[in-house]
Amino acid sequence: MCGIVGLFLKDPKLEPHLGAMLTDMLITMTDRGPDSAGIAIYSGAKDGLGKLTIQSANPTKDFKNLDGDLHDAIGQPVAMLVKSTHAVIEVPLAQIDAARSALSHLRPDVKVMSAGDSIEIFKEVGLPKDVASRFEVAKMHGTHGIGHTRMATESAVTTMGAHPFSTGSDQCLVHNGSLSNHNGVRRELRRLGMTFETENDTEVGAAFISHKLQTGETLGNALEATLTDLDGFFTFVVGTKNGFGVVRDPIACKPAVMAETDQYVAFGSEYRALVNLPGIEDARVWEPEPATVYFWER
Amino acid sequence: MQSFDLGKEGLRALNSSLHALKGQTNMTAWEVINPKGAHAIAAGVDAPVDITVRGSTGYYCAGMNKQATIRIKGSAGPGVAENMMSGTVVIDGNASQYAGATGRGGLLVVKGNASSRCGVSMKGIDIVVHGNIGHMSAFMAQSGNLVVLGDAGDALGDSLYEARLFVRGSVKSLGADCIEKEMRPEHIAILQDLLKRGEADGKAKPEEFKRYGSARKLYNFNIDNASAY
Numbered sequence: 001m002c003g004i005v006g007l008f009l010k011d012p013k014l015e016p017h018l019g020a021m022l023t024d025m026l027i028t029m030t031d032r033g034p035d036s037a038g039i040a041i042y043s044g045a046k047d048g049l050g051k052l053t054i055q056s057a058n059p060t061k062d063f064k065n066l067d068g069d070l071h072d073a074i075g076q077p078v079a080m081l082v083k084s085t086h087a088v089i090e091v092p093l094a095q096i097d098a099a100r101s102a103l104s105h106l107r108p109d110v111k112v113m114s115a116g117d118s119i120e121i122f123k124e125v126g127l128p129k130d131v132a133s134r135f136e137v138a139k140m141h142g143t144h145g146i147g148h149t150r151m152a153t154e155s156a157v158t159t160m161g162a163h164p165f166s167t168g169s170d171q172c173l174v175h176n177g178s179l180s181n182h183n184g185v186r187r188e189l190r191r192l193g194m195t196f197e198t199e200n201d202t203e204v205g206a207a208f209i210s211h212k213l214q215t216g217e218t219l220g221n222a223l224e225a226t227l228t229d230l231d232g233f234f235t236f237v238v239g240t241k242n243g244f245g246v247v248r249d250p251i252a253c254k255p256a257v258m259a260e261t262d263q264y265v266a267f268g269s270e271y272r273a274l275v276n277l278p279g280i281e282d283a284r285v286w287e288p289e290p291a292t293v294y295f296w297e298r
Numbered sequence: 299m300q301s302f303d304l305g306k307e308g309l310r311a312l313n314s315s316l317h318a319l320k321g322q323t324n325m326t327a328w329e330v331i332n333p334k335g336a337h338a339i340a341a342g343v344d345a346p347v348d349i350t351v352r353g354s355t356g357y358y359c360a361g362m363n364k365q366a367t368i369r370i371k372g373s374a375g376p377g378v379a380e381n382m383m384s385g386t387v388v389i390d391g392n393a394s395q396y397a398g399a400t401g402r403g404g405l406l407v408v409k410g411n412a413s414s415r416c417g418v419s420m421k422g423i424d425i426v427v428h429g430n431i432g433h434m435s436a437f438m439a440q441s442g443n444l445v446v447l448g449d450a451g452d453a454l455g456d457s458l459y460e461a462r463l464f465v466r467g468s469v470k471s472l473g474a475d476c477i478e479k480e481m482r483p484e485h486i487a488i489l490q491d492l493l494k495r496g497e498a499d500g501k502a503k504p505e506e507f508k509r510y511g512s513a514r515k516l517y518n519f520n521i522d523n524a525s526a527y
Binding site for chain 2: 250251252253255257270271272273274275285286287290
């Protein structure tokens with residue numbers, strides 16, 4: 001199964017509540033996948049600053065004085081906010097690659113969950129309510145976000161196997177379904193220079209879209225290409241710095257419901273996930289068509 | 299009127315109250331409020347009662363229904379009225395995938411659109427959809443009638459047995475072994491009755507529909523296809 005929720009806000013008045021709204025939606029989807037949960041929040045760019053969200057299995061050891069060590073390595077101001085097993089590191093945007101590279105030497109066991117100037121990703125093994133409270137997701141503000149609760153089929157139940165997957169700057173993807181040609185596509189993408197952290201099928205879907213975007217394709221075209229090049233079952237919800245997109249495979253057996261009002265566009269694996277959104281009674285509610293790309297950008 | 303607040307009393311309490319109704323009962327009118335997309339609302343009812351659900355439902359609402367008339371004042375999630383035996387289910391909004399799947403009897407009415415796999419493997423149920431239906435509808439449908447006032451998606455009636463499919467609008471494509479067939483007087487009569495019972499008699503005339511059915515070429519093994527196996 002797996003459960004997906006997504007929210008793209010049009011009304012800035014709702015931005016302080018994005019984390020709380022997404023948390024509520026995700027917890028409602030718990031029984032679609034109790035293995036692990038994750039959330040990507042686009043909290044908006046700060047002038048000239050970039051962000052890395054990192055994760056460690058041993059945060060006490062790995063995060064100790066990490067900001068100081070990174071500062072020494074890149075010679076630039078570094079801010080770090082630790083949240084349980086994750087930490088968000090802020091550095092000048094131009095230094096983000098340098099910081100990432102320094103991190104791989106300074107703390108080789110630390111994993112990078114996301115990089116960019118707006119995105120933060122938090123994901124762990126466990127129930128959505130526990131994962132959300134561990135990272136205080138309900139307190140987060142932002143412009144758009146995506147959540148996922150996983151029932152694992154294609155790879156092990158691990159933190160790195162949880163969704164969302166981020167394979168490009170400010171990009172992320174969540175998936176309900178399973179891809180059958182992921183090994184072949186992964187080999188091809190590796191040859192083209194993409195790197196992979198896991199053997200997970202969804203990471204291949206994410207990297208496929210990131211690679212298209214890197215070559216200058218629009219989000220719409222990148223999503224369109226999944227319909228011809230990826231084989232298997234999928235409902236994908238993707239986030240970029242400015243946008244939010246949805247695509248379902250032509251068979252479309254993985255459920256999806258969308259709702260739109262003047263204030264937001266929302267996605268849920270089931271209508272249940274949407275019932276507490278403001279104005280849902282009068283929202284336009286529909287089921288996204290198979291093999292049809294939907295995206296919204298600001 | 300028995301009013302039931304699903305948000306307060308919970309699904310198990312609702313369904314056990316409904317299952318306790320056997321044969322004739324004085325509690326013939328039920329209303330369910332705050333459904334909020336919950337699963338299996340009024341599934342497995344076996345009594346001649348009227349149930350109105352005020353809002354949208356999740357998976358398998360009215361599944362296995364016998365005798366009851368169930369109205370959904372909203373949209374329905376996947377598998378609404380799945381394996382219905384008898385009775386009537388009317389959805390004011392849209393229905394998600396596999397509405398009326400494997401249904402053996404009764405009448406399912408969708409006043410909006412139904413999505414993919416509507417009436418898959420239907421075995422005697424009648425389905426009237428006022429809007430459109432999605433792809434792979436009536437796949438392996440065995441008997442009963444599917445009436446669509448709007449359009450049908452890809453692969454309508456793939457591997458069809460003896461169900462009758464009536465579509466007023468366009469059909470994106472027909473599935474394997476499904477063909478258009480002539481409308482004879484008995485089909486006009488069937489449609490007339492179904493449009494009336496499906497609360498659609500003011501919206502369409504039987505003469506506006508085309509009938510689709512099985513070419514019956516998949517019924518028996520064809521030796522010319524042996525090399526394909």
